[in-house]
Amino acid sequence: MKFLSQEETKRISDKLLSLTKADQCEVTINGSRKGNIRYARNAVSTAGLIEDTQLVVSVAFGKKQGTASVNEFDDKSLEKAVRRAEDLARLAPENPEFMPTPTKQEYKASQTFFQKTADIDPEFRAQVAAYSIENSRKNKLVAAGFFTDGTQFTSIANSNGVFGYQTDTGLDFTLTVRTEDGRGSGWVKRSVGDASKFDARAASDVAIEKALRSVDAKALEPGRYTVILEPAATSDVLAYMFNSFSARSADEGRSFLSKKGGGNRMGEKLFDEQVNVWADPWDKDVAVLPWDTGSMLARERQDIIKNGRIANLDYSQYWAKKQGKRAIGTPGNIIMAGTNKSTEELIANTKKGILVTRTWYIRMVDPQSVLLTGLTRDGTFYIENGKIKHPIKNFRFNESPVSMLNNIDEIGKPEILSGDESQYQLLIPAMKVRDFNFTSLSDAV
Helix, strand or coil, rough: CCCHHHHHHHHHHHHHHHHCCCCCCEEEEEEEEEEEEEEECCEEEEEEEEEEEEEEEEEEEEEEEEEECCCCCHHHHHHHHHHHHHHHHHHHHCCCCCCCCCCCCCCCCCCCHHHHHCCCHHHHHHHHHHHHHHHHHHHHHEEEEEEEEEEEEHHHHHHHHEEEEEEEEEEEEEEEEEEEECCEEEEEEEEECCHCCCCHHHHHHHHHHHHHCCCEEEHHHHHHHHEEHHHHHHHHHHHHHHHCHHHHHHHHCCCCCCCEEEEEEEEEECCCCCCCCEEEECCCCCCCCCCCCCCCCCCCCCEEEEECCCCCEEEEEEHHHHHHCCCCCCCCEEEEEEECCCHHHHHHHHEEEEEEEEEEEEEEEEEECCEEEEEEEEEEEEEEEEEEEEEEEEEEECHHHHHHCCCCEEEEEEEEEEECCCCCCCEEEEEEEEEEEEEEEEECC
């Protein structure tokens, strides 16, 4: 696939904008090259490379909107896409919450592209799989993993003079390692934009060590325990809360940020003072595009939780106008302040507790309190006198991240993650929390 340059996407966008007869028009062009390798039972099962380029054009006549997409870029195909979008707009009902496309925005470029990631080839992917598989075999373990890498470009333009172009890269790696008899299991996840920060050997060793240590798990009575949640476990729980920072949901009484009697809880102290969370498209570790791809609004650095207090909510253009607020681009990342303490240091400072590698199968029980239920898996251990004493059977938990962030004992070092339930890039620390509620045992490994 030929990556389109900024000049090429600008030319195509200008062509489309000149073709339309609509009141307004938006153009998005995306191209990606994504490689992957998958393995299970210590053998590669699939590997490949997927390339795609797509153009989406959206037009509006008054409050009536239409959208069409195409993956061909000759003049005839471009005009066909515009006319199709216009035909659909004329047939569509009026959108009562329609908002005009933004006026010209200032997009400050962020560091989202890394050449070393863009240069990943089949040999690199094979080496990632080879180390996991070979070292698992040596330890009489069984590995199943998935490695993906991608290089993308994104271009946006509209009839009010907006134009943006940027390239980005990223890789994701997950690995589950189990004992041959299925009694022990370990897991690891890594997500980075810069391949120079990814160490396949070190990551694989984490999963292998956890699998070896998790054999012969003992049952522990359900109850409330001091728990050390590794970053992956923390992020999957917190993601549900971060997805609930919509001002509209809060104002309409549909979230934990709703105030009794109406309005939202902006400015209220809801968490421990140690909790500081913000979004920053230019962060050196989890940089994202400087615009919101849905609205084309520029993103800004903004506090979300400051010293335990709600500092900002997410306003759509429609809701911001209705409430007399200023709309900015929805955050693309969530960053939580941590410390330099390793997970090992958190363990060493714990008299009695439980170490959780991973949470999964999480479901919402009550949106008003963000009460969640889910399970631990792939390495759960009992801690005594600052050391891991033995593996324990997995638990089901019923817990709210709101309560969890009020019971913090210590915070560890943040790690980059793409939360399974999150729309954001995450930089989230491990943390030790009190009174985490385990409700029942699970026989699953």
